[in-house]
Amino acid sequence: MPGLRFDLRDTPPEAPALRATLRAFLAEAGRDWSPRVRAYSWMGFDREFSREVGKRGWIGMTWPAAYGGGERTAMERYVVLEEMLAAGAPVSAHWIGDRQSGPLLLRLGTEEQRREFLPRIVAGELAFAIGLSEPDSGSDLASLRTKAERAPGGWRINGRKVWTTNAHRCDFMIALLRTSPSPDPKQKHQGLSQFLVDLRASGISIRPILDLAGEEGFNEITFDDVFVPDSLLVGQEGAGWKQATAELAFERAGPERYLSSLPLLTAALDDLRDEPAAPEAVGRLLARAGTLRQMSLAVAGMLQEGITPEREAALVKDAGNDFEQALPERLRDLLDPIRTPPAVQEMLADMTMVARSYSLRGGTREILRGIIARQLGLR
Amino acid sequence: MAGDADEGLRGILIEQVDRLLADSAGPAVLRAAERGEWPETLWAEVEALGLPLALAPEAMGGAGLGWEDAVAVWQVLGRHGAPLPLAHGMAAAALLGLAGIEPPPAGFIALALPGEAVAWGRRAGHVAAVDEGGQVALHDGAGVEWRRAEGAISREPADRTAAFGTPLRTGRLPGAEAARNAGALLHAALIAGALEAALDMAVEYATVRKQFGRPIGAFQAVQQQLAVCASEAAAAAVAAAAAGRAADRRGLEDAGFEIGSAKVVAGEAAGTGGSIVHQVFAAIGFTDDHPLHLFTRRMWSWRDAAGAERVWARRIGEAALARGGDALWPDLTARNEGRGNA
Numbered sequence: 001m002p003g004l005r006f007d008l009r010d011t012p013p014e015a016p017a018l019r020a021t022l023r024a025f026l027a028e029a030g031r032d033w034s035p036r037v038r039a040y041s042w043m044g045f046d047r048e049f050s051r052e053v054g055k056r057g058w059i060g061m062t063w064p065a066a067y068g069g070g071e072r073t074a075m076e077r078y079v080v081l082e083e084m085l086a087a088g089a090p091v092s093a094h095w096i097g098d099r100q101s102g103p104l105l106l107r108l109g110t111e112e113q114r115r116e117f118l119p120r121i122v123a124g125e126l127a128f129a130i131g132l133s134e135p136d137s138g139s140d141l142a143s144l145r146t147k148a149e150r151a152p153g154g155w156r157i158n159g160r161k162v163w164t165t166n167a168h169r170c171d172f173m174i175a176l177l178r179t180s181p182s183p184d185p186k187q188k189h190q191g192l193s194q195f196l197v198d199l200r201a202s203g204i205s206i207r208p209i210l211d212l213a214g215e216e217g218f219n220e221i222t223f224d225d226v227f228v229p230d231s232l233l234v235g236q237e238g239a240g241w242k243q244a245t246a247e248l249a250f251e252r253a254g255p256e257r258y259l260s261s262l263p264l265l266t267a268a269l270d271d272l273r274d275e276p277a278a279p280e281a282v283g284r285l286l287a288r289a290g291t292l293r294q295m296s297l298a299v300a301g302m303l304q305e306g307i308t309p310e311r312e313a314a315l316v317k318d319a320g321n322d323f324e325q326a327l328p329e330r331l332r333d334l335l336d337p338i339r340t341p342p343a344v345q346e347m348l349a350d351m352t353m354v355a356r357s358y359s360l361r362g363g364t365r366e367i368l369r370g371i372i373a374r375q376l377g378l379r
Numbered sequence: 380m381a382g383d384a385d386e387g388l389r390g391i392l393i394e395q396v397d398r399l400l401a402d403s404a405g406p407a408v409l410r411a412a413e414r415g416e417w418p419e420t421l422w423a424e425v426e427a428l429g430l431p432l433a434l435a436p437e438a439m440g441g442a443g444l445g446w447e448d449a450v451a452v453w454q455v456l457g458r459h460g461a462p463l464p465l466a467h468g469m470a471a472a473a474l475l476g477l478a479g480i481e482p483p484p485a486g487f488i489a490l491a492l493p494g495e496a497v498a499w500g501r502r503a504g505h506v507a508a509v510d511e512g513g514q515v516a517l518h519d520g521a522g523v524e525w526r527r528a529e530g531a532i533s534r535e536p537a538d539r540t541a542a543f544g545t546p547l548r549t550g551r552l553p554g555a556e557a558a559r560n561a562g563a564l565l566h567a568a569l570i571a572g573a574l575e576a577a578l579d580m581a582v583e584y585a586t587v588r589k590q591f592g593r594p595i596g597a598f599q600a601v602q603q604q605l606a607v608c609a610s611e612a613a614a615a616a617v618a619a620a621a622a623g624r625a626a627d628r629r630g631l632e633d634a635g636f637e638i639g640s641a642k643v644v645a646g647e648a649a650g651t652g653g654s655i656v657h658q659v660f661a662a663i664g665f666t667d668d669h670p671l672h673l674f675t676r677r678m679w680s681w682r683d684a685a686g687a688e689r690v691w692a693r694r695i696g697e698a699a700l701a702r703g704g705d706a707l708w709p710d711l712t713a714r715n716e717g718r719g720n721a
């Protein structure tokens with residue numbers, strides 16, 4: 001395929017020891033996680049858990065020691081991520097900061113911003129939200145209208161963000177905002193900038209929105225003359241689109257884009273022993289899981305080399321979403337509703353609902369396939 | 380365990396094979412093959428490159444090439460529609476080597492797996508016949524009685540063995556699974572290559588064929604379908620490469636999970652991807668005249684060779700069910716653990 005690279009990668013030599021430590025920790029920490037907690041996995045928010053993860057050095061693992069980071073490799077970090085996901089751990093309180101907000105600050109933040117925020121992310125103390133979507137701007141993100149206007153010493157924000165996962169529990173968001181009006185829709189990618197926004201600042205109101213499973217997962221955020229000092233502009237004024245696109249590559253590149261529903265397979269496997277159709281169905285799922293893992297590791301390897309794998313990440317996310325949505329569907333075919341234990345039933349029910357979000361959050365299936373088509377030279 | 384060429388050497392090898400096939404193969408040669416014409420010159424050329432014996436140990440006249448390298452070569456071969464049974468010959472030489480039998484120095488060695496039709500059987504100088512228990516027998520091709528295997532979608536010449544004479548040599552593979560694993564690996568790699576070729580053809584066509592005043596590739600419905608095909612092609616290629624690497628690491632007989640996964644993923648990709656490329660080409664792709672079917676028919680045949688998806692998925696699933704839910708994730712991660720990147 002022109003220009004698409006998936007070089008095979010192994011996990012690093014440190015992996016077996018690291019994995020053993022993680023498994024012991026997760027077995028202990030996860031003793032009382034309900035099926036619903038596991039079903040929500042990386043959308044689940046548990047500050048206490050994130051602090052414990054931080055204490056063990058598993059947040060900001062690749063970052064410089066000067067900011068509290070562990071100076072480990074991207075592949076070691078990958079091991080930590082996939083172990084958390086396989087266990088269905090509620091990692092959201094540190095996941096976003098570790099995955100994209102922190103790396104953004106490392107690449108483009110000021111020295112002051114790095115010193116202020118990174119060590120607290122590493123400690124599991126500071127939770128980040130992603131401030132992209134707006135009521136009228138979903139897939140067409142660049143059409144966003146929430147604006148930041150110059151004010152003495154900083155900026156004033158007015159407008160609305162929506163679908164912001166866990167904003168009501170988070171401390172900060174990285175918001176993509178319009179800093180100069182763009183009357184011409186063809187120029188909509190210009191005049192956008194990124195800001196660190198304190199979610200407790202005055203003028204911000206956060207309204208949780210119940211999701212279809214009855215959880216307060218995401219929010220609507222209204223900005224009414226919210227002041228942000230100059231010191232919290234991230235990167236370059238007007239370069240927000242380019243910066244956010246690179247950030248999206250990080251957002252899409254991880255193993256969470258294929259592993260969201262794996263805990264269900266682990267939990268249900270032993271209840272499938274008497275089902276004649278189970279071996280073939282399970283084998284097909286595992287063949288895909290193993291292959292997606294190789295593709296996901298290839299993307300992690302590119303991150304390790306400092307390459308931004310925008311297209312490869314889009315492809316693996318799209319294929320991964322298909323897999324993680326198919327998994328509950330296949331298991332539903334196989335599990336006998338009468339004999340299956342309640343805990344497994346419950347996880348299946350929750351995942352049947354939550355799985356809808358896999359191909360929406362972080363870019364819809366259609367948008368990702370558009371990115372692949374562009375890579376093929378069709379757009 | 381087989382060594383593997385470093386990335387640079389592999390690149391050179393692949394380029395050589397690609398150039399050779401680009402110059403000497405093509406639709407006419409594929410059509411001739413379907414009429415049963417043995418590609419004499421092409422075989423001589425791959426022999427000149429030392430390819431048929433490349434997987435055999437150096438002490439037996441081979442090059443000690445690894446399985447991951449072989450997968451890369453087979454994928455290129457698949458990209459050209461595999462006009463000659465080079466993959467089968469290479470696998471046969473490798474299996475003979477594993478069984479301690481020195482492969483004959485020249486000519487095509489056919490691979491006879493239990494229950495499977497033998498690609499180009501009656502053209503073989505020698506036949507490596509493997510039974511269910513991992514016993515390998517080397518036969519002189521002249522002493523084997525063949526009957527034609529009809530009905531393959533690919534129309535590639537294939538025969539079934541009616542009777543063998545006395546073997547020249549016999550030996551035993553390190554594991555009974557080694558031979559069927561080799562068969563699955565080579566067909567997964569061939570499919571990955573053929574799908575890549577079919578995808579390239581479809582993408583190219585989508586940029587030149589115009590309807591409603593626009594290239595059809597400008598329509599989002601077409602773009603989205605080709606994106607799916609690209610994704611399947613990538614998955615098939617990655618799965619095949621990973622399977623080759625696993626065979627290098629752990630031995631062919633112990634790489635059943637990765638090889639089976641590659642066969643399942645490549646087989647599914649052949650189904651999904653094959654439908655998409657034909658949809659994009661529409662009527663012209665349904666003609667005998669158009670070369671698309673030279674690739675898609677082969678893909679569909681290779682899907683069924685050496686164990687269809689159903690067969691391999693069942694094996695993988697049975698093993699996982701026997702190990703239980705608690706072992707599922709640890710088993711998946713243990714397979715390529717802790718080696719770092721060489």
Ligand SMILES: Cc1cc2nc3c(=O)[nH]c(=O)nc-3n(C[C@H](O)[C@H](O)[C@H](O)COP(=O)(O)OP(=O)(O)OC[C@H]3O[C@@H](n4cnc5c(N)ncnc54)[C@H](O)[C@@H]3O)c2cc1C
Nearest residue numbers: 130131132133138139163164165357360361362363364366
């Ligand atoms: C659980 C969940 C959590 C989320 N968390 C966050 C978050 O934390 N922060 C944040 O900023 N956002 C978040 N989102 C929002 C998410 O990014 C958007 O839902 C997504 O970008 C799509 O936008 P939309 O919902 O407005 O759909 P729309 O863009 O209106 O799309 C509707 C449908 O039209 C299709 N469509 C749109 N444009 C095209 C096109 N050009 N070609 C073909 N099809 C098209 C889409 O694929 C989709 O099927 C979250 C969403 C979910 C479901």
